[in-house]
Amino acid sequence: MKKEYILLLIFFASLVIYPFIFENPFPRHLLIMIMLYGTMGIGWNIIGGYTGQVSFGNAAFFGVGAYTTAILLSKYGINPWFGMILGCVFSSMVAVIVGYPCFRLQGHYFAIATIAVGEIVQILFTNWEYAGAAVGIYIPILEESLWNFQFHTTKLPYYYIILVMFTCALLLCYAVDKSRFGYYFRAIKDDPDGARSLGINVRNYKLVAFILSAILTSICGTFYAMYVLYIHPANTIDLWLSIHLCILVLIGGLGKIFGPVLGAFIFIPLTEFTRVYLGSEGQGIDLIIYALIIILLATLRPQGLWGMLARSRT
Amino acid sequence: MNEILVIDTVTKRFGGLVANASISFTVGRGSIVGLIGPNGAGKTTLFNCISCYYNADSGRISYEGQEITGRSPDVICRMGIGRTFQVVRIFKEMTVLENIMIGSFLRNPGRKEAEENARDVGALFGFSGKFTLQAASLTISEQKRLEVARALATKPKVLLLDEMMAGLNIQEVKEASDFVLKLRDSGITLILVEHVMEGIMPIADKVVVLDNGEKIAEGTPNEIINDDRVIQAYFGEKYHAKRRKNPAQV
Amino acid sequence: MEGVLAQTLVSGLLIGFVYALVAVGLTMIYGVMDVVNFAHGDYLMLSMYFSYWLFILFGMDPLYSLPAIVLVMFGIGVITYYITIRPIINSPMLSQIFVTFGLLIFLRGLAQFLWKVDYRMIPDTLVSGSFNLGGIYIGRPQLVAAVGAVLCSGLILWFLKNTKAGMALEAVSEDKEAARLMGINSDRMFALSWGIGIASVGVAGVLLSNFFYVFPEVGGQFCLIAFVVVALGGFGSVVGAFLAGIIVGLVEVVSGYLIDPSFKFMFVLSLYLAVVFIRPQGLMGRK
Numbered sequence: 001m002k003k004e005y006i007l008l009l010i011f012f013a014s015l016v017i018y019p020f021i022f023e024n025p026f027p028r029h030l031l032i033m034i035m036l037y038g039t040m041g042i043g044w045n046i047i048g049g050y051t052g053q054v055s056f057g058n059a060a061f062f063g064v065g066a067y068t069t070a071i072l073l074s075k076y077g078i079n080p081w082f083g084m085i086l087g088c089v090f091s092s093m094v095a096v097i098v099g100y101p102c103f104r105l106q107g108h109y110f111a112i113a114t115i116a117v118g119e120i121v122q123i124l125f126t127n128w129e130y131a132g133a134a135v136g137i138y139i140p141i142l143e144e145s146l147w148n149f150q151f152h153t154t155k156l157p158y159y160y161i162i163l164v165m166f167t168c169a170l171l172l173c174y175a176v177d178k179s180r181f182g183y184y185f186r187a188i189k190d191d192p193d194g195a196r197s198l199g200i201n202v203r204n205y206k207l208v209a210f211i212l213s214a215i216l217t218s219i220c221g222t223f224y225a226m227y228v229l230y231i232h233p234a235n236t237i238d239l240w241l242s243i244h245l246c247i248l249v250l251i252g253g254l255g256k257i258f259g260p261v262l263g264a265f266i267f268i269p270l271t272e273f274t275r276v277y278l279g280s281e282g283q284g285i286d287l288i289i290y291a292l293i294i295i296l297l298a299t300l301r302p303q304g305l306w307g308m309l310a311r312s313r314t
Numbered sequence: 315m316n317e318i319l320v321i322d323t324v325t326k327r328f329g330g331l332v333a334n335a336s337i338s339f340t341v342g343r344g345s346i347v348g349l350i351g352p353n354g355a356g357k358t359t360l361f362n363c364i365s366c367y368y369n370a371d372s373g374r375i376s377y378e379g380q381e382i383t384g385r386s387p388d389v390i391c392r393m394g395i396g397r398t399f400q401v402v403r404i405f406k407e408m409t410v411l412e413n414i415m416i417g418s419f420l421r422n423p424g425r426k427e428a429e430e431n432a433r434d435v436g437a438l439f440g441f442s443g444k445f446t447l448q449a450a451s452l453t454i455s456e457q458k459r460l461e462v463a464r465a466l467a468t469k470p471k472v473l474l475l476d477e478m479m480a481g482l483n484i485q486e487v488k489e490a491s492d493f494v495l496k497l498r499d500s501g502i503t504l505i506l507v508e509h510v511m512e513g514i515m516p517i518a519d520k521v522v523v524l525d526n527g528e529k530i531a532e533g534t535p536n537e538i539i540n541d542d543r544v545i546q547a548y549f550g551e552k553y554h555a556k557r558r559k560n561p562a563q564v
Numbered sequence: 565m566e567g568v569l570a571q572t573l574v575s576g577l578l579i580g581f582v583y584a585l586v587a588v589g590l591t592m593i594y595g596v597m598d599v600v601n602f603a604h605g606d607y608l609m610l611s612m613y614f615s616y617w618l619f620i621l622f623g624m625d626p627l628y629s630l631p632a633i634v635l636v637m638f639g640i641g642v643i644t645y646y647i648t649i650r651p652i653i654n655s656p657m658l659s660q661i662f663v664t665f666g667l668l669i670f671l672r673g674l675a676q677f678l679w680k681v682d683y684r685m686i687p688d689t690l691v692s693g694s695f696n697l698g699g700i701y702i703g704r705p706q707l708v709a710a711v712g713a714v715l716c717s718g719l720i721l722w723f724l725k726n727t728k729a730g731m732a733l734e735a736v737s738e739d740k741e742a743a744r745l746m747g748i749n750s751d752r753m754f755a756l757s758w759g760i761g762i763a764s765v766g767v768a769g770v771l772l773s774n775f776f777y778v779f780p781e782v783g784g785q786f787c788l789i790a791f792v793v794v795a796l797g798g799f800g801s802v803v804g805a806f807l808a809g810i811i812v813g814l815v816e817v818v819s820g821y822l823i824d825p826s827f828k829f830m831f832v833l834s835l836y837l838a839v840v841f842i843r844p845q846g847l848m849g850r851k
Contacts, residue, residue: 054661101841107657108600109840112791116833119788127826180419187416190405198468199391199420287673291666298662299651
């Protein structure tokens with residue numbers, strides 16, 4: 001156990017110290033994206049990895065978080081941190097509306113519903129004048145400060161904000177994993193009828209998992225809105241965002257605390273690499289690679305790379 | 315109240331098939347009731363109705379004076395009815411300890427207490443030293459024991475055991491029967507679906523016999539083994555007729 | 565006003581038949597083996613590309629290339645089953661969802677890589693243009709697609725009810741164990757269901773290529789609609805899928821007409837949520 005704590009410490013220390021050693025903005029941006037996707041991946045992992053309910057629509061929560069913040073700030077001047085909280089509230093509501101009818105049915109009903117909700121949210125925002133329709137919303141430029149959640153001269157504060165969010169997400173997942181909730185989630189994934197015979201209200205626990213997932217994804221949407229300062233349907237509620245989350249958690253390891261972390265550290269650089277170096281010629285190759293990995297993992301060993309690493313150590 | 319469980323004219327159909335036809339009997343508090351009958355008699359269906367995995371089409375089931383027909387299985391468990399399954403179900407991806415802990419969490423929401431409780435319950439079943447094993451790696455009879463341990467961790471007042479003794483050898487059957495008696499002595503009411511007569515007959519206070527969806531007999535084990543209809547159901551007309559001709563020959 | 569409504573209804577009906585055909589394959593695979601093919605729409609996309617390239621490279625009109633493409637798609641369906649689905653037939657639903665999801669990503673990635681993301685359209689097909697029937701303009705390719713869809717769906721239904729193999733499929737769909745006891749080889753039946761399912765969506769793709777844009781993401785839209793249709797019709801029911809396809813086609817155009825065309829898909833998708841809320845087994849599903 002001790003060795004693992006030391007590795008963990010080194011990991012976080014590296015993340016904290018990194019920007020002071022390397023000043024190149026591109027890797028910094030990459031790390032911000034890794035931690036952003038890592039946080040969302042942790043959110044997806046709670047509902048998909050632990051509880052076994054596959055969601056193909058988590059991008060909807062990202063979009064709700066981003067749009068809520070953007071609209072409140074640009075139209076009513078409401079502080080983005082409050083926007084973040086309200087975004088979480090709305091996302092949780094969406095989670096309950098989707099989950100409540102679907103969670104008493106078989107898994108594929110839920111999976112399809114999440115795709116449908118993602119599309120509905122995208123169509124809504126693409127055609128809703130109030131939300132900027134297809135053009136989207138430009139976040140008003142404010143004075144640089146933590147309170148305003150905006151920084152213009154350097155990306156550094158964003159880096160540390162997302163680092164804090166990422167760390168909190170990991171701590172949350174750790175707490176869930178070790179608590180009654182984590183155990184119940186895993187039981188539900190393993191054998192829901194058996195879980196019921198032990199007094200577990202399966203639907204309610206699935207809802208809790210989904211709400212946690214929604215909140216973690218929603219705060220990332222808010223962060224992203226304040227990071228890029230311009231949001232529109234394509235960069236916030238794309239189906240591919242949902243799919244990317246599934247991919248990175250699957251690769252990294254379902255139901256393991258660090259699965260999404262490993263997945264993000266592999267997925268983001270790999271996607272960037274293929275995009276930059278292979279360009280338009282190589283478009284789609286990364287998808288083919290991911291597809292093959294997913295099919296192999298789902299067929300042979302659903303624990304992902306993290307699980308395989310853990311196995312090889314013991 | 316002396317009757318902890320009252321089954322009143324319970325009927326369950328699947329399409330054209332009547333799996334349970336107007337079954338009625340009561341279960342006395344702290345007793346051991348055996349539910350026996352040939353294959354396909356409807357025993358497990360009745361269990362599923364009592365534990366609310368199925369909804370009975372008609373009739374009522376009452377527990378501690380409250381009607382429980384039509385509620386959901388998790389509510390039933392929280393009220394105090396636990397069960398095992400005919401085909402053993404355990405959480406394959408979890409360890410032995412974690413399996414029992416899922417049960418313990420019902421009455422011990424905190425993780426430390428749940429783990430402690432699970433260790434205690436596990437020890438009763440001889441799992442000390444095996445807690446970190448993957449549940450899937452256990453033998454079938456160990457898995458069945460794990461299933462009972464898990465159900466017991468929810469502190470039930472009534473425990474429904476579905477073919478717990480299937481596949482056990484004579485020694486194991488004896489141990490299982492003794493264990494059931496111990497459970498009864500600790501205050502739990504037990505209903506056992508069984509085919510292993512050597513296991514259930516010596517310990518049951520009452521035996522209910524089902525055949526083809528109907529209740530054909532109810533009484534003490536002694537009454538049951540001499541009941542004409544029971545013999546007919548198990549051994550068929552020919553044997554029954556033969557035995558009537560020669561009562562000395564068994 | 566009346567003319568516009570009638571026009572709308574007719575076009576909704578026509579596209580509804582195509583939706584029905586796409587859904588029939590999807591629901592059949594589910595009915596026979598309890599597997600939801602999340603990549604179903606991308607097989608549609610594949611057949612659309614086949615039709616497009618056969619036209620561009622060899623000048624073959626979609627109506628002529630249809631038989632060949634159907635055979636190829638049948639083969640692809642069978643191969644898909646043996647390579648990717650059979651290994652996970654007894655795995656938990658989670659694995660099944662991820663494997664067909666992996667197929668979805670694979671097919672889209674392949675399409676992006678091979679043919680780029682550009683929108684393509686077959687120019688100058690055999691069936692083109694429109695004609696006027698009592699004041700209503702009916703597009704010829706749309707009509708042909710609808711007729712083709714009805715014929716194909718009907719053929720599949722006839723096959724299921726009147727041939728030995730078809731009845732065996734229905735038997736496996738109803739009760740796998742009982743079918744096995746009767747000597748039906750479920751493995752072959754599963755392969756057959758995939759073959760027919762993918763072949764039927766191939767028919768739909770070729771018919772659509774006459775008038776619909778071809779691009780890697782086109783499968784997504786149709787697949788989602790197919791899910792709504794399958795849910796409304798009842799998972800596993802071919803007849804239900806056919807009826808539901810028509811209903812969904814009509815809902816789409818009517819909601820576009822009554823409320824706003826940009827939101828019509830939103831209403832179709834909300835129909836799915838309504839089905840799940842109110843009557844999960846759909847019109848004709850079991851359970």
